[in-house]
Amino acid sequence: MKLIFLTTALVSYMLPACLGFPYEQEVLHQTKHERIKKVMADYKDVANAIIDLAVHGGAQNRSYNRLARFVDTIGNRMSGTENLKNAINYMYKALQEDKLQNVSLEPVKVPHWVRGEESAMMLKPRNKSIAILGLGSSIGTPPEGISAEVIVVSSFTELHNRAKEAKGKIVVYNQPFVSYGETVQYRAYGASEAAKVGAVASLIRSITPFSVYSPHTGWQDYQKDVPKIPTACISIEDAEMFARMASRGETIVVLLKMGAINNPDADSFNTVAEIVGSKYPEQVVIVSGHLDSWDVGQGAMDDGGGAFISWEALSLIKDLGLHPKRTLRLVLWTGEEQGGVGAGQYYQSHKKDISNIDLVMETDIGTFMPTGLQFSGNTEAQAIMTEIMQLLKPINITNLYGNAEGTDISYWMEAGVPGASLIDEIDKYFWFHHSQGDTMTVQNPVWMNLCAAVWTVVSYVVADLEEMLPRER
Structure with a gap:
C-alpha cells in the first residue's frame, strides 16, 4: 500500500512540470482503475461460488x-x-432458525387504516356494479353512502377548467397512464384537487398500463386545509366506460359506500438480522426490502420477493462460510406502503452512525429477470461498482445504471450514503402492483435465483473490501 502511494505521489510531483496537469490526471485515473481491477480479480472465485450455489447448487429455488x-x-x-x-x-423465528446473528425487532409506530366494507353502483344510465379499491387514508362515506352525478375529466387542468360543473358531483379521473412516477399524482392528490372545486368524492382510474378488470389501491395524501372527501380507485375498463358515456352527453349517477376508518397509529417493528464483520464490525452494508404490503393479493411481488432475496443474501454468505470484513445487516422494513414510515424512524434512530454506513441496498420493483444494478454515489464509487458488476459475467448481468431508488433507503442516500437498487425487466410490474393479482403466480424461481446471486455478490464484495466506498465529504 505504501509503495503504491509513494509511486503515485512521485508521478504527481514530476509530470506536471514536463507534460501538463491533464496528463497527470489521466495517469492517476489509470492507476486507480488498474488497482480496482486487480482487487476485483481476487473476488472472482468467491463470486463464482455464490452464483453456483444460488443458481445451480443446493440453494437453488430456496x-x-x-x-x-x-x-x-x-x-x-x-x-x-x-x-x-x-x-x-x-x-423473527425464521431468521433465528437460519442461525443469523443479532436477530432483533426494532419498535416503530405505523399508520393503521382499515378499508372496511366498500361498494360502488352505477344507478344511471343503467344499473352496474363498479369494482373499487378504497385508497389508503381515505375517509369513509356516511352509512347510507353518497349518491351523486359524475363528472369525468382526463387531467387536473380539465378539472379546474370545469370547476363550476364539479360542485356536488363525484369526480372520475380517466387520466392516461404515462409512467408510474408521473401518473401516480392522480392517486396521491386526486381527492384534494376534487375537493377544492366542491366535489363530494373522487374515483380514480387505477395507476396501471393494463387491466383485466382489476382496480389497484395505494396511499393517498389529503392536502392541509382542504376538505377531506372519500376516494377510491376503479378499473381502467370502468373509467373508460364512464368517459364514453360522458362524451355522449349521458347523465351518470353513482352510489358510493365506503366504511374506511383511520385508527390511531399502531405498534410495529423493523426486523433485523446480521452477519457481523470480521475486521470492521462497526461498519455496515444494509440489504433490505419491506415486509408490509397492501391488503389485497399476497404481497408476493411487492415486496415479498425483495425481502426474501435480501434474506437469501445473508443465507448464501453464511452457507459458504464467508466472513466479510464489514457487518452485513438485513433490514425488513415496516410501514413502507404508507411512505417509508418504518424506515424513517430507523434512520432517526441510527443516523448518528451515518459515517459507518458503507452502502444501503433496497429492492422494491419486483424480482423479475434482473438486468443490472442502479447506483447512486460519486465517480470513484461508481468505478468500483462497475468492476464489481463484472464479477457477474457468468450470468450475464453486468450493467450499472445511475440513480438508485427505494423509499426506505432514500433517507440515507439524501444524506450522502451510497445506495443501490436492483433493476429488472419490470414491463409487467404495474400490471399486478397493489392489486389482487400480486400473488406467487407472478414470481419465477429462476429469476429469483438470479436476483439473489446479484444481490449477494454485490453486498458481499462491498462489505469485504479493505476500504469503504468513497463518498462526498
Whole structure:
C-alpha cells in the first residue's frame, strides 16, 4: 500500500512540470482503475461460488420456496394489522432458525387504516356494479353512502377548467397512464384537487398500463386545509366506460359506500438480522426490502420477493462460510406502503452512525429477470461498482445504471450514503402492483435465483473490501 502511494505521489510531483496537469490526471485515473481491477480479480472465485450455489447448487429455488410458504401461511400484510404482526413474528423465528446473528425487532409506530366494507353502483344510465379499491387514508362515506352525478375529466387542468360543473358531483379521473412516477399524482392528490372545486368524492382510474378488470389501491395524501372527501380507485375498463358515456352527453349517477376508518397509529417493528464483520464490525452494508404490503393479493411481488432475496443474501454468505470484513445487516422494513414510515424512524434512530454506513441496498420493483444494478454515489464509487458488476459475467448481468431508488433507503442516500437498487425487466410490474393479482403466480424461481446471486455478490464484495466506498465529504 505504501509503495503504491509513494509511486503515485512521485508521478504527481514530476509530470506536471514536463507534460501538463491533464496528463497527470489521466495517469492517476489509470492507476486507480488498474488497482480496482486487480482487487476485483481476487473476488472472482468467491463470486463464482455464490452464483453456483444460488443458481445451480443446493440453494437453488430456496428464496422462492421460502417466499411461497410465507405468503401462503400469512397472506397480505397491511400496516397495523394482525397479519403484519404474524408476519414479523414468523420472520423473527425464521431468521433465528437460519442461525443469523443479532436477530432483533426494532419498535416503530405505523399508520393503521382499515378499508372496511366498500361498494360502488352505477344507478344511471343503467344499473352496474363498479369494482373499487378504497385508497389508503381515505375517509369513509356516511352509512347510507353518497349518491351523486359524475363528472369525468382526463387531467387536473380539465378539472379546474370545469370547476363550476364539479360542485356536488363525484369526480372520475380517466387520466392516461404515462409512467408510474408521473401518473401516480392522480392517486396521491386526486381527492384534494376534487375537493377544492366542491366535489363530494373522487374515483380514480387505477395507476396501471393494463387491466383485466382489476382496480389497484395505494396511499393517498389529503392536502392541509382542504376538505377531506372519500376516494377510491376503479378499473381502467370502468373509467373508460364512464368517459364514453360522458362524451355522449349521458347523465351518470353513482352510489358510493365506503366504511374506511383511520385508527390511531399502531405498534410495529423493523426486523433485523446480521452477519457481523470480521475486521470492521462497526461498519455496515444494509440489504433490505419491506415486509408490509397492501391488503389485497399476497404481497408476493411487492415486496415479498425483495425481502426474501435480501434474506437469501445473508443465507448464501453464511452457507459458504464467508466472513466479510464489514457487518452485513438485513433490514425488513415496516410501514413502507404508507411512505417509508418504518424506515424513517430507523434512520432517526441510527443516523448518528451515518459515517459507518458503507452502502444501503433496497429492492422494491419486483424480482423479475434482473438486468443490472442502479447506483447512486460519486465517480470513484461508481468505478468500483462497475468492476464489481463484472464479477457477474457468468450470468450475464453486468450493467450499472445511475440513480438508485427505494423509499426506505432514500433517507440515507439524501444524506450522502451510497445506495443501490436492483433493476429488472419490470414491463409487467404495474400490471399486478397493489392489486389482487400480486400473488406467487407472478414470481419465477429462476429469476429469483438470479436476483439473489446479484444481490449477494454485490453486498458481499462491498462489505469485504479493505476500504469503504468513497463518498462526498
